[in-house]
Amino acid sequence: MIDRLISKIESLESPIVVGLDPMLEYVPEHILEQSYQEKGETLEGAAEAIWQYNKGIIDATYDLIPAVKPQVAMYEQFGIEGLKVFKQTVDYAKEKGLIVIGDIKRGDIGSTSAAYATGHLGKVTIAGKTYRGFDEDFITVNPYLGSDGILPFIKVCQEESKGLFILVKTSNPSSNEFQDQLIERKPLYELVGKKVAEWGERHMGASYSQIGAVVGATYPEIGKTLRSLMPKTYFLVPGYGAQGGKAEDLVHYFNKDGLGAIVNSSRGIIAAYKQKGYETFGSKNYADASRQAVINMKEDIKNALGSL
């Protein structure tokens, strides 16, 4: 799957992923109204609104981007109805040729990690027949429980030719509380990074591992260090835009081959119409605003990478 991702990044010249993290407050009034009219002012109605909103964004951007990253929490907050729309979004994005990174940050041990892997990447066997639960292409995973928590995911990735992005250094301000603590004079994120690279050797693509890392855009020096520490690991980079990460800071997240990182933007794309510079689109044309924001982001990163 990493090879498919890389090939799409190369052909589209677009190392970016759109985070489908819908909040109800982002959804334009006309979509809310129609959804509530059809399905009621209920969990179902809200989920329908999220779905229509997502569909609009996917339709307006799928030809420009290699992948989307739906954040499952934003769906899970609406219970079952929300999760149905998560699944619908995964399926629709795949139909449109997009690679889907399920941002689920799961993590447990043994048979429990195996069950998550089954539900999100693999298949379950019922009376001899196989079925798929959510069926994303990649998922994000939390490493706090160590190898016991990760290897069951890798096993399913091997069977299904799919991949992971494991949290190494996250983009938030308090990520330093544990991740930056020094262990034999090296921060914990380096230890986790080394481990991710080691796990990654078990499941290599052509030039990069199927097992990637999440490395936040907001700590460029750390991104640079981790880049040199784990040359064959693809980085999924959150924190660009809304969280403050800038394109010029991201240059060192890439290798000399121009590859090695895929940069996520969520709010900055999906709620572009609410932001400075995109007001003229208006809420009815929210999806066009998202398309323009993707074009601008692509340009921004391309310019920054020009210096590679």
Add this chain to the structure above:
Amino acid sequence: MIDRLISKIESLESPIVVGLDPMLEYVPEHILEQSYQEKGETLEGAAEAIWQYNKGIIDATYDLIPAVKPQVAMYEQFGIEGLKVFKQTVDYAKEKGLIVIGDIKRGDIGSTSAAYATGHLGKVTIAGKTYRGFDEDFITVNPYLGSDGILPFIKVCQEESKGLFILVKTSNPSSNEFQDQLIERKPLYELVGKKVAEWGERHMGASYSQIGAVVGATYPEIGKTLRSLMPKTYFLVPGYGAQGGKAEDLVHYFNKDGLGAIVNSSRGIIAAYKQKGYETFGSKNYADASRQAVINMKEDIKNALGSL
């Protein structure tokens, strides 16, 4: 919610929680057959079988135990149909007066953690009306992202009088890879433990915090250290039984008041009928075997605690 949990633990003399972590291979043949007949050899049929199996166990044990802990991964592996049964199980257990600890090990940052908290503990507002997603009483949470990841959960807990159990030291063999690493000569789990105690001060019950910790049964010396380090934090203790944790090892997980820990057993209870000592029940009476296993576990822990 911690006060309700403690009061139930005291009145039942039962510091134990049954982990509802159903695997299809645990479900007795007669339940599988009937469920497949009714709903097909499909995700729906499998989910129905899991539901009937859970219901049997809850009916046979609810008067002996304060709480159940459904592990969401075991439901998530069946996709939407599985999650419907997770919700059904949460609701039914609450109807029976049980406290429900959703073992979901979620963790993200900011609005994403807030969305998980909303979905699992709180309520979402749709056009002025409020709805609840999964509505557990407690959930488990992963601390790797630091305060930004935890505080949004605590906020919802405060609003809803609910609680958390945050991973500190897990029961699995490789938990040492990161959790035991020394930071200024103290292991990471101590740093996390101290932080959990600190977070816990924001949301206290009468004598214990609403913010608890997950501390595995398989490292008794560590349990003892953490007990003294975080006296007002309730411990959720996995790893008893199947994973090798013994009752006598758990004595120091409790405070002198006889409180401070609730011990989980999953497979050892729910699949008791498949285990040595319970063969005579037979698969038709699997729930009676589970009841007997609860009685035995209660006795085992009571005897061990006698030495307190």
